[in-house]
């Protein structure tokens with residue numbers, strides 16, 4: 227057990243007063259210190275508490291929950307939910323409901339979103355307490371040999387742990403020479419804080435973050451232009467999904483420019499000005515009230531003392547083994563800072579579970595990258611898992627494709643949302659499910675069945691025998707599996 231000198235405030239009975247005295251204290255290091263309270267960090271800390279490890283969690287922000295809870299997954303999907311409700315009001319006549327002059331009171335929409343964030347952030351605090359995790363406020367820096375320095379308004383302290391989990395997350399990348407402000411040039415943080423719906427918005431970047439904000443604000447009535455440098459939007463998805471979202475966005479009158487460049491970004495009196503160079507080389511001046519930069523996320527690996535350790539980086543991301551161990555003994559990394567896994571909340575959480583299981587001597591089953599679902603909350607919604615058709619073919623697999631359109635699904639018609647399809651990528655020989663790609667109503671929920679099927683190593687035949695309740699959206703998933711053998715009924 228380590229011993230450490232400490233100043234203690236004691237009562238001096240002879241003098242009848244309080245005084246400071248120096249004492250050597252026996253000091254038990256933590257079993258685990260987690261740095262960062264995002265979905266990776268807080269879940270790992272709770273699991274460690276459940277396993278009986280003496281655990282502390284350090285967070286530099288006043289609120290718990292990280293990007294996901296404070297300025298990512300949760301606030302965006304809260305706005306998305308309201309955008310969907312609003313759209314139904316606007317088009318209520320389609321369902322035989324007269325709804326004259328509906329009004330959007332955006333400050334109340336924002337207050338609802340903030341309330342949801344606060345409720346869940348406080349919930350994280352409660353869960354940590356229940357798991358007996360000590361919460362420490364401040365900015366953490368690694369000092370090597372299991373030591374961590376924490377700086378906060380109340381001073382500097384040095385802590386020691388047998389194990390450390392780095393879960394410091396990521397922040398929005400900016401374009402060179404551009405800095406966000408709270409008014410016109412925005413990242414995901416500032417756009418979530420707007421007090422009114424902008425009249426017009428340029429979104430640079432058509433990954434998940436860019437297209438989600440485009441979809442949300444278009445539905446609130448904003449005139450939206452999306453500019454993407456790559457040849458297609460949502461470029462990590464199957465090509466058919468990108469094509470369909472592009473088609474749907476254009477149908478919704480979102481302007482989409484792919485293979486395009488945005489330069490000369492300048493603030494104007496009324497907003498922003500951008501030079502757009504389209505894929506065929508034409509230049510155009512675009513103006514909008516706001517500009518959202520959504521060009522990817524930078525890992526928070528600078529300034530946290532990695533130079534005091536053997537931790538190795540790959541283009542700024544931390545290299546780990548399949549148990550989330552870095553090259554520094556006792557130091558693990560999880561979530562958005564990790565090289566080689568997608569920057570998603572559920573990946574961060576799973577990686578946290580693996581790291582804690584490993585240090586607690588439990589079964590730590592590594593992540594299977596082929597079974598990570600990816601969801602994009604646009605309208606229509608996207609859910610995907612496994613290989614795209616192009617990836618499967620590039621691996622030399624002989625594939626069979628099954629596709630089922632939501633137009634053939636009665637529940638989708640009831641919801642008034644029958645655009646999109648489900649695409650199954652299967653191995654020709656044994657019917658192994660290689661990938662499932664959904665774009666359509668609740669696509670991000672429907673993907674769950676495919677993930678479970680793949681995890682259970684079910685084949686296409688098993689999924690064809692699986693009874694799907696009627697009338698449901700997920701019947702379409704069953705139909706898509708039948709479509710692999712040309713046997714779907716309703717299309």
Ligand SMILES: Cc1cc2nc3c(=O)[nH]c(=O)nc-3n(C[C@H](O)[C@H](O)[C@H](O)COP(=O)(O)OP(=O)(O)OC[C@H]3O[C@@H](n4cnc5c(N)ncnc54)[C@H](O)[C@@H]3O)c2cc1C
Nearest residue numbers: 262264266286292293294298299366395561562569570571
């Ligand atoms: C707009 C948007 C929408 C998103 N939507 C989704 C979605 O729908 N689904 C999904 O799966 N993913 C989504 N993501 C991604 C998701 O938010 C991240 O993958 C997830 O938050 C990563 O979790 P993490 O634990 O690695 O880090 P983070 O959530 O980034 O948390 C890191 C924490 O560490 C703290 N920290 C950093 N450095 C220090 C330090 N030195 N000392 C103390 N504390 C420190 C930070 O303050 C922060 O609280 C979205 C992201 C954005 C931006």
